[in-house]
Amino acid sequence: MATPPITFVPSPSYEAALRRAAELWGIQLEFWDIFGHHHVASPETLSSVLRSLGVSSESAQSLNAAIESRLWSEWSSPVAQTLVVSLSAGAIPIQLKDSEAGAEIRFEWESGGHTAVSVESADSIHPDTARLRDHQLIRIQVPLPKEATLGYHRVTVSTAGGRRAEGRLILCPDQAWQPDFLRRGGRGAGVAISLYGLRSHRNWGCGDFTDLEHFTQWASETTGVAFVALNPLHAIPNRQPYNTSPYLPNCSFYRNGIYLDVERLDEFTQSEWANRLLRSAKVQNCLAELRAAPNVEYAKVWRLKLVFLKLAFREWLRRNPQGTGRREVFLRYIEGEGNLLHRFAVYQALDEAVHKRDRNLWIWPDWPTTLHDPDSPQVREFESTHATLILFFKYVQWRIDGQVSAAQDFAQGLGMPIGLYHDLALATDRCGSDLWAHPQAYVQGCRVGSPPDDFSPKGQDWAFPPPNSIWHRDSGYELFVQSIRKNS
Template identity: 30%
Template sequence: MTPTGPDGPPPAASEPAPRTPLARLAELHGVAPGYSPSPGRTVAAPDSALVAVLAALGVDASTPDAVGAALALHETATAERLLPPTLVSWGGLAPAALAALPAGTRLRVTTEQGESLTEADRLPPGVHTLHATAPDGRAAETHLVVAPTRLPAPPGRAHGLLVQLYSLLSRRSWGMGDLGDLAELTAWAGRTLGAGFVQVNPLHAAVPGDPTDPSPYRPSSRRFPDPVHLRVEDVPEYPYAEDRDRLAALLERAGRLRDGVLRKGALIDRDAVWDLKREALEAVCAVPLGPGRQAAYDDFLAEEGQALEDHATWCALAEVHGSDWRDWPAALRDPRSRATAGARGELADRVAFHSRLAWLTEAQLARAQRSARDAGMSVGLVHDLAVGVHPDGADAWAQQEYFAADMSVGAPPDAFNARGQDWGLPPWRPDRLAACGYAPYRRLLRALLRHAGALRIDHVMGLFRLWWIPEGQPPTEGTYVRYDAEAMLAVLVLEASRAGALVIGEDLGTVEPGVREALQERGLLGTSVLWFERDWDGDGLPLPPDAWRADCLATATTHDLPSTAARFTGEHVELRDRLGLLTGSLADERAAAATDVREWLALLARLGLLRGPSGGAPASAEEAEIQAVHRFLLRTPARMIGVWLPDTVGDRRPQNLPGTWDEYPNWRLPIADAEGAPVTLEDLAASPRLHALIDVVREDGGPPGAPGGPPEPPSRVP
């Protein structure tokens, strides 16, 4: 998500001490009675927010008597409970909570594989069931998450590309980048550029609309990818579709759509692309599968089970009743109702179509990752997990029991945004997650990691706490709700270790004390962006490279920030001024931006980084500065170095401008050069400017500890 500001001083560690019964009740349920917007300052959460959030957690706090009854009930339940619903074991060691059980308590563990054990120590990784029976007759059955103590470090330093896939058009794509383009990009970047990874935006399924929300961070489903990313011609059944004239006409229309973006300055139109692809895919999916393909598809259906059936059913129902399930006939709002089962039968052909699309998209994702690894990439694809889902979409419908009703996730007011932020995403209920052993979270991670060398977790701080906003209230009237961070991390480490994947946490903005330390302890990498790396506790000047952390993905910018060229030219300030987004005067904003750039350029010059590639003649001043920025990143001990693909050709425009909706074409821009002309994948591959920048990354950035490379990061024992 959009960071609320530079990674400045952390908030005060303590929150206001609860002084009222309502505040005590809230804290017992993980609801913060207040928060710290800045060091040394605390703000109490409104009572109305505490009451509403507790209600969303199934706790009645509407009156003083109700609060008293809820406190008494919680005290009784806690006294009678043997164990919490989920426990964590790091490295197979018995959880500390077991030591507090009454003497003589009998334990039995049923492992994932069905084996029955009488010891809760040295267990294999997995999510097991722990049975406990106390001498007084009390019994408990709890989920036991056994995870490795930490994920291993990346296999040496790697550099890679960061790209929003829709923005990367080739001469074969249908008006937006697709999975065929991604496979081409990984093969070329691995073989020609020596890249170790390619990080993409979330490829989650979108909520269809008129128009569809183009943001990849408000998906219908995080579990299943969006078939709009399919390369239709790469589907094996495509050559056998009967209506060739129809497909030829669609290809011609797709070509006109692509040319409109690349040659006539049109914006990427996801809905127009999908209209063409859906029609083509309906013809392709009418082709019967061969025996081998049918067997593979049957295996996919069996493996995905109820989750896929729910997703495909929602897609089919949305075609009939609209994409907001809350406006459907009442009986269809329940995914388990008899009416829904009947509708699924009536729409069996459409359910089958959407199930087939999920399988085809999964196959092309797998192909893109194979392409990356075949090209020698040490990591391959880095997929992106959005922080939440759209309230109208498939996940919110199918998993209603796990989402907090009438709540939205956002960010509290702070020094950079006095009004706070509302992201419009319903939060998961921490109590329901714990009760089921984090089953939906585990299934989600397993699906995303299936074809990934690494996973980026958007707003990774959400594993610890999220800002809940009651429906109809501004973000200022919300409060934090805590999650069991140890359990969330354990599940994440378990699933990533099973997939042999890295995890990168997006930890920009204000980060609660202790979060980065907890992530590092478990082997998760953070995210460090050049412009935010300053000595916030000291003189505020840019951090020298040896002061950066090693366990991170280091980049010059992100999809939510200005391009590096725009930073150096100050064009990002002019853009915000044209759109009325400046909080101060244009002169003051220009001066602040110029000071920021001047301080960084002074450090780059002092380190001798402002020079031409390989000691040759300097490039243009702009290119020399962008190259110097990347030389700087390579001087840090960061284990991964990310190059924003639009930076390689001097693109001026951000892909997303926070704080705008219709005012700016967020998520709809193709990659463009310094003059604003769209650049195809083929153009990128032939770009001298791109190759000059990548030569800098390859020549100046050997593996940590190598001659001319960055210092060796301190070793950490897994």
């Protein structure tokens, strides 16, 4: 049976329009806490959240206009900007005017190649319908071609009426991926560690990737575990008292250089300056102090590693000039990471340079306002004058990537069916690089928290911004995809 058509009738009051808009934008109107208390969001709260999402909520008229505009945008385009569909569903939705006899749909597959199909609106049984802005619109289901596979594809719809739209098509499995041994009914246990807390006679006061391999070998040989679970390895500021929590990262996409085993780098062992400095009494005394410290001295460890990493980088550049094979490998890594790595490296270089000029400037919101926009002329000028420093921070991530991959290969080489099991922080620091580099991806007028419970009777305010679900959807969830890929 066909459902009634979607229509728009303006809400008669501000309160009604407010609740309707909140529901349309996915805002929960009420909840029951664990104590049995009923909480209803106030009009002020709903209005504030809507404004943070970019919705004008000053009056019933502005809310009605926003609601109508959103309904129109969802129905008037032949295809949504992003479609997330289970492959097993077998079809995708498209929108046509009832005056349009059909459409041509072109699927461009992630693996290459394309498939074109035609549909006629008359063939659709009980389509969803809408009546908006004096247009009769229908939503029909287009069967997926047999060539469709899991992945990230593109789809273009050209209607018989001359309209054209394209979007990202994400074809998903019905459940998360599982290793073969689990799919066959196997079971596996693991052990969880905080990498920074591993102690050894050889590290620099903080557990590193070589310590991780040593621990992994012990865990495998002693207990036969299937995996080693890690704390989030995200980049953090590494300076106290500001923030040393792995669960409130500076960047969700790249890792903390403090975990690098500097002495394992070939260019470190090849650097006469680095080795001479390492053997000095001053550095040896510093290392002994850091290893004996009751807690991880993030600022001191990172400051020391930064000195040696820059010496190693200088040696690496000297031994790998432009045109050499190793330099080309590095450049391909940079190209593959694209703007995501570039913005993080620019942020790190800016953070170092600005803090060096003024020790009172700890976070980017306190930087000169001309540096708040990563696309500003002043940031572009900084990039041109600090290219080597920016390249250094890209080099650090490249070296981290290599040591993480080596640790995973080592774990699986021991027979661990899973190996390393990474954690992904829910939060990102509102004063960190993610908010500087990708401000549109977050709802900056809101903060994430939790309702009252036994642990926190008054609830919790976690003080970090939630992701902007609308922006993520419209951009094809690309940043979310990267956050998963970069932490696996």
